[in-house]
Amino acid sequence: EDKVVQSPLSLVVHEGDTVTLNCSYEVTNFRSLLWYKQEKKAPTFLFMLTSSGIEKKSGRLSSILDKKELSSILNITATQTGDSAIYLCAVANDYKLSFGAGTTVTVRA
Amino acid sequence: DSGVTQTPKHLITATGQRVTLRCSPRSGDLSVYWYQQSLDQGLQFLIQYYNGEERAKGNILERFSAQQFPDLHSELNLSSLELGDSALYFCASSPLQREMNYGYTFGSGTRLTVV
Numbered sequence: 691e692d693k694v695v696q697s698p699l700s701l702v703v704h705e706g707d708t709v710t711l712n713c714s715y716e717v718t719n720f721r722s723l724l725w726y727k728q729e730k731k732a733p734t735f736l737f738m739l740t741s742s743g744i745e746k747k748s749g750r751l752s753s754i755l756d757k758k759e760l761s762s763i764l765n766i767t768a769t770q771t772g773d774s775a776i777y778l779c780a781v782a783n784d785y786k787l788s789f790g791a792g793t794t795v796t797v798r799a
Numbered sequence: 800d801s802g803v804t805q806t807p808k809h810l811i812t813a814t815g816q817r818v819t820l821r822c823s824p825r826s827g828d829l830s831v832y833w834y835q836q837s838l839d840q841g842l843q844f845l846i847q848y849y850n851g852e853e854r855a856k857g858n859i860l861e862r863f864s865a866q867q868f869p870d871l872h873s874e875l876n877l878s879s880l881e882l883g884d885s886a887l888y889f890c891a892s893s894p895l896q897r898e899m900n901y902g903y904t905f906g907s908g909t910r911l912t913v914v
Contacts, residue, residue, distance in 0.1 A: 694841075732801060732889065732905040733842075778842065785855045786832070787903065789842035 692717045696779050696790035704798050707769050711793045713779030714761040723755055723762050724787065726778040733778055736764075769797045802826065803906035805890050811912045817878040820909045822890030824871055829894060830854070831873040832903060833865055836887040848873055880913045887911075 693716045703709055715723065722740045726733035737746040739755035739762060746753050750773075753764045766773055774797045780787040802825035812818055824831050833845040844857030848867035859865075862880075867873040877884060887910050891903035 731887075731907040732803075734905075780842075785847060786844050786857065787842075788844065789834075791841040 692781065692783070692788040694779055694781050694788050694790040696777075696793050698793060699791065700794040700796070702796045702798060703769055705770060707797075708765065708767045709769060709773075709795060711764040711766075711777050711779075711795070712761065713764070713790055714759070715779075715781045715788075715790075716760065717781045717783055717788060719783040721782040721784065724780045724782065725753055725762075725764050726780060728776040728778055728792070729774075736777075766795070769795075771797050771799055773797050801904050801906060803828075803890060803892050803904050805888075805906035805909050807909060808907065809910050809912075811914060812880060814880055814882060814913055816880050816913075817876065818880065818911065820875040820877070820888050820890075820911075822873045822875070822892075822906060824873070824890075824892030825904050827894060828892035828904070829871065830892060831867055831871070832891045832893075833859075833873070833875050834889040834891065836889060836908075837883075837885075842889065845875070877911070882913050885911055885913045 695714050697712045724738050725736040737753045741757045750767045755762045776792040778792045779790040804823040806821045829850045831848045834842045836842045845859040847855040851867050862878050865875045887908045889908045890906045
Protein backbone atom coordinates (compact mmCIF):
# COMPACT_ATOMS: atom_id res chain seq x y z
CA GLU A 691 0.00 0.00 0.00
CA ASP A 692 1.24 3.47 -0.87
CA LYS A 693 2.40 5.55 2.10
CA VAL A 694 2.99 9.26 2.44
CA VAL A 695 4.11 10.50 5.85
CA GLN A 696 4.40 14.15 6.80
CA SER A 697 6.10 15.66 9.79
CA PRO A 698 5.59 17.45 12.01
CA LEU A 699 1.81 17.13 12.27
CA SER A 700 1.58 20.71 13.46
CA LEU A 701 3.73 23.63 14.46
CA VAL A 702 3.35 27.17 15.72
CA VAL A 703 5.80 29.90 14.75
CA HIS A 704 6.02 33.66 14.91
CA GLU A 705 6.02 35.99 11.97
CA GLY A 706 9.43 36.16 10.37
CA ASP A 707 10.45 32.64 11.37
CA THR A 708 11.47 29.97 8.86
CA VAL A 709 9.68 26.64 8.79
CA THR A 710 10.68 23.34 7.23
CA LEU A 711 8.09 20.71 6.49
CA ASN A 712 8.98 17.11 5.73
CA CYS A 713 7.40 14.46 3.55
CA SER A 714 8.55 10.88 3.04
CA TYR A 715 6.93 8.33 0.79
CA GLU A 716 6.72 4.73 -0.35
CA VAL A 717 4.78 4.61 -3.60
CA THR A 718 4.78 2.19 -6.49
CA ASN A 719 5.46 3.63 -9.95
CA PHE A 720 6.45 7.03 -8.61
CA ARG A 721 5.91 9.88 -11.05
CA SER A 722 6.17 13.07 -9.04
CA LEU A 723 5.61 14.71 -5.67
CA LEU A 724 3.31 17.65 -5.22
CA TRP A 725 2.76 20.17 -2.44
CA TYR A 726 -0.61 21.75 -1.79
CA LYS A 727 -1.79 24.47 0.58
CA GLN A 728 -5.21 24.04 2.18
CA GLU A 729 -6.72 27.01 3.96
CA LYS A 730 -10.46 26.91 4.31
CA LYS A 731 -11.59 24.41 1.76
CA ALA A 732 -10.03 23.26 -1.49
CA PRO A 733 -6.31 22.44 -1.62
CA THR A 734 -4.42 24.76 -3.95
CA PHE A 735 -1.37 23.64 -5.91
CA LEU A 736 2.06 24.91 -4.85
CA PHE A 737 4.81 22.82 -6.47
CA MET A 738 5.45 19.72 -8.46
CA LEU A 739 8.79 17.94 -8.07
CA THR A 740 10.20 15.14 -10.15
CA SER A 741 13.17 12.83 -9.90
CA SER A 742 15.32 15.43 -11.65
CA GLY A 743 16.02 16.86 -8.21
CA ILE A 744 15.57 20.44 -9.35
CA GLU A 745 14.59 22.79 -6.56
CA LYS A 746 11.41 24.73 -7.07
CA LYS A 747 10.93 28.25 -5.74
CA SER A 748 8.05 30.65 -5.55
CA GLY A 749 8.59 33.76 -3.53
CA ARG A 750 9.29 32.75 0.05
CA LEU A 751 8.47 29.10 -0.58
CA SER A 752 10.89 26.53 -1.90
CA SER A 753 10.93 22.76 -2.16
CA ILE A 754 13.22 19.98 -3.25
CA LEU A 755 12.97 16.23 -3.71
CA ASP A 756 15.58 13.77 -2.45
CA LYS A 757 15.07 10.81 -4.74
CA LYS A 758 17.56 8.66 -2.85
CA GLU A 759 15.92 9.25 0.52
CA LEU A 760 12.38 9.18 -0.94
CA SER A 761 11.57 12.43 0.74
CA SER A 762 10.94 16.10 0.17
CA ILE A 763 11.08 19.28 2.18
CA LEU A 764 9.06 22.46 1.87
CA ASN A 765 10.64 25.61 3.25
CA ILE A 766 8.84 28.81 4.06
CA THR A 767 11.02 31.79 4.94
CA ALA A 768 10.01 35.05 6.60
CA THR A 769 6.63 33.57 7.51
CA GLN A 770 3.51 35.73 7.55
CA THR A 771 0.13 35.17 9.18
CA GLY A 772 -1.25 34.43 5.73
CA ASP A 773 0.95 31.35 5.59
CA SER A 774 -1.20 29.74 8.28
CA ALA A 775 -2.72 26.68 6.63
CA ILE A 776 -2.49 22.93 6.26
CA TYR A 777 0.30 21.92 3.90
CA LEU A 778 -0.34 18.67 2.08
CA CYS A 779 2.21 16.48 0.39
CA ALA A 780 0.96 14.18 -2.37
CA VAL A 781 2.74 11.60 -4.46
CA ALA A 782 1.60 10.76 -7.96
CA ASN A 783 1.76 7.36 -9.56
CA ASP A 784 0.11 6.29 -12.78
CA TYR A 785 -3.43 7.11 -11.92
CA LYS A 786 -3.84 8.87 -8.58
CA LEU A 787 -2.40 11.15 -5.96
CA SER A 788 -1.75 9.68 -2.52
CA PHE A 789 -1.85 12.33 0.18
CA GLY A 790 -0.17 12.62 3.53
CA ALA A 791 -2.13 13.69 6.60
CA GLY A 792 -0.78 17.22 6.30
CA THR A 793 1.14 19.63 8.50
CA THR A 794 -0.84 22.39 10.17
CA VAL A 795 1.19 25.58 10.30
CA THR A 796 0.07 28.41 12.56
CA VAL A 797 1.89 31.73 12.25
CA ARG A 798 1.34 34.13 15.13
CA ALA A 799 1.74 37.87 14.72
CA ASP B 800 -13.05 29.92 -8.44
CA SER B 801 -11.20 26.78 -9.53
CA GLY B 802 -13.70 25.87 -12.21
CA VAL B 803 -14.68 22.65 -10.45
CA THR B 804 -18.18 22.99 -8.98
CA GLN B 805 -19.47 20.87 -6.14
CA THR B 806 -22.98 20.89 -4.73
CA PRO B 807 -24.26 21.06 -2.13
CA LYS B 808 -21.65 22.83 0.00
CA HIS B 809 -23.12 21.50 3.23
CA LEU B 810 -25.32 18.52 3.95
CA ILE B 811 -26.73 17.31 7.25
CA THR B 812 -28.53 14.00 7.31
CA ALA B 813 -29.44 11.18 9.65
CA THR B 814 -27.84 7.77 9.99
CA GLY B 815 -29.20 5.21 7.59
CA GLN B 816 -30.06 7.77 4.94
CA ARG B 817 -28.79 8.13 1.39
CA VAL B 818 -27.29 11.24 -0.19
CA THR B 819 -25.94 12.27 -3.56
CA LEU B 820 -23.03 14.64 -4.03
CA ARG B 821 -22.56 16.31 -7.37
CA CYS B 822 -19.48 17.51 -9.19
CA SER B 823 -19.06 19.43 -12.43
CA PRO B 824 -15.46 19.27 -13.66
CA ARG B 825 -13.49 22.15 -15.09
CA SER B 826 -14.35 22.81 -18.72
CA GLY B 827 -12.41 20.43 -20.94
CA ASP B 828 -11.39 18.05 -18.15
CA LEU B 829 -12.34 14.44 -18.79
CA SER B 830 -11.20 12.87 -15.53
CA VAL B 831 -13.02 13.22 -12.23
CA TYR B 832 -11.67 12.04 -8.89
CA TRP B 833 -13.43 11.75 -5.56
CA TYR B 834 -11.65 12.10 -2.25
CA GLN B 835 -12.78 11.89 1.37
CA GLN B 836 -11.13 14.00 4.07
CA SER B 837 -11.92 13.13 7.67
CA LEU B 838 -10.69 15.00 10.72
CA ASP B 839 -8.26 12.26 11.68
CA GLN B 840 -7.14 11.30 8.19
CA GLY B 841 -5.70 12.94 5.16
CA LEU B 842 -7.31 12.99 1.77
CA GLN B 843 -8.33 9.43 0.94
CA PHE B 844 -8.74 8.53 -2.71
CA LEU B 845 -12.13 6.98 -3.42
CA ILE B 846 -12.60 6.58 -7.16
CA GLN B 847 -11.68 7.95 -10.58
CA TYR B 848 -13.74 8.27 -13.75
CA TYR B 849 -12.45 9.10 -17.18
CA ASN B 850 -14.85 10.10 -19.94
CA GLY B 851 -17.69 8.18 -18.38
CA GLU B 852 -15.82 5.04 -17.41
CA GLU B 853 -14.49 3.96 -14.05
CA ARG B 854 -10.69 3.85 -14.20
CA ALA B 855 -9.41 3.38 -10.69
CA LYS B 856 -10.75 2.54 -7.27
CA GLY B 857 -9.29 3.39 -3.93
CA ASN B 858 -10.64 2.92 -0.43
CA ILE B 859 -14.28 3.22 -1.39
CA LEU B 860 -16.84 1.43 0.75
CA GLU B 861 -19.39 -0.87 -0.83
CA ARG B 862 -22.11 1.49 0.47
CA PHE B 863 -20.66 4.19 -1.77
CA SER B 864 -20.96 4.35 -5.53
CA ALA B 865 -20.27 6.88 -8.24
CA GLN B 866 -20.83 7.52 -11.88
CA GLN B 867 -19.86 10.00 -14.56
CA PHE B 868 -22.50 11.10 -17.02
CA PRO B 869 -22.17 11.92 -20.75
CA ASP B 870 -21.92 15.62 -19.96
CA LEU B 871 -18.95 14.65 -17.73
CA HIS B 872 -20.48 15.69 -14.44
CA SER B 873 -20.16 13.09 -11.72
CA GLU B 874 -22.23 12.01 -8.75
CA LEU B 875 -21.10 10.24 -5.60
CA ASN B 876 -23.84 8.27 -3.88
CA LEU B 877 -23.49 7.45 -0.21
CA SER B 878 -26.02 5.06 1.31
CA SER B 879 -26.79 3.56 4.72
CA LEU B 880 -24.93 6.46 6.20
CA GLU B 881 -23.05 6.06 9.46
CA LEU B 882 -21.68 8.66 11.85
CA GLY B 883 -18.18 7.86 10.64
CA ASP B 884 -19.07 8.96 7.12
CA SER B 885 -19.08 12.57 8.30
CA ALA B 886 -16.30 14.23 6.34
CA LEU B 887 -15.38 16.66 3.62
CA TYR B 888 -15.84 15.12 0.19
CA PHE B 889 -13.75 16.64 -2.56
CA CYS B 890 -14.07 16.30 -6.25
CA ALA B 891 -11.12 17.07 -8.49
CA SER B 892 -10.68 17.08 -12.23
CA SER B 893 -7.86 16.87 -14.74
CA PRO B 894 -7.69 16.86 -18.51
CA LEU B 895 -6.25 13.39 -18.94
CA GLN B 896 -6.61 9.91 -17.58
CA ARG B 897 -3.00 9.80 -16.52
CA GLU B 898 -0.37 12.52 -16.42
CA MET B 899 -0.69 12.88 -12.71
CA ASN B 900 2.44 14.97 -12.75
CA TYR B 901 0.30 18.05 -12.97
CA GLY B 902 -2.02 17.15 -10.17
CA TYR B 903 -5.63 18.05 -10.05
CA THR B 904 -7.89 21.05 -9.73
CA PHE B 905 -10.01 20.67 -6.64
CA GLY B 906 -13.54 21.80 -6.01
CA SER B 907 -14.45 23.51 -2.76
CA GLY B 908 -15.89 20.32 -1.30
CA THR B 909 -19.12 19.14 0.28
CA ARG B 910 -19.18 18.94 4.06
CA LEU B 911 -21.33 15.98 5.07
CA THR B 912 -22.51 15.71 8.65
CA VAL B 913 -24.31 12.54 9.69
CA VAL B 914 -26.27 12.85 12.93
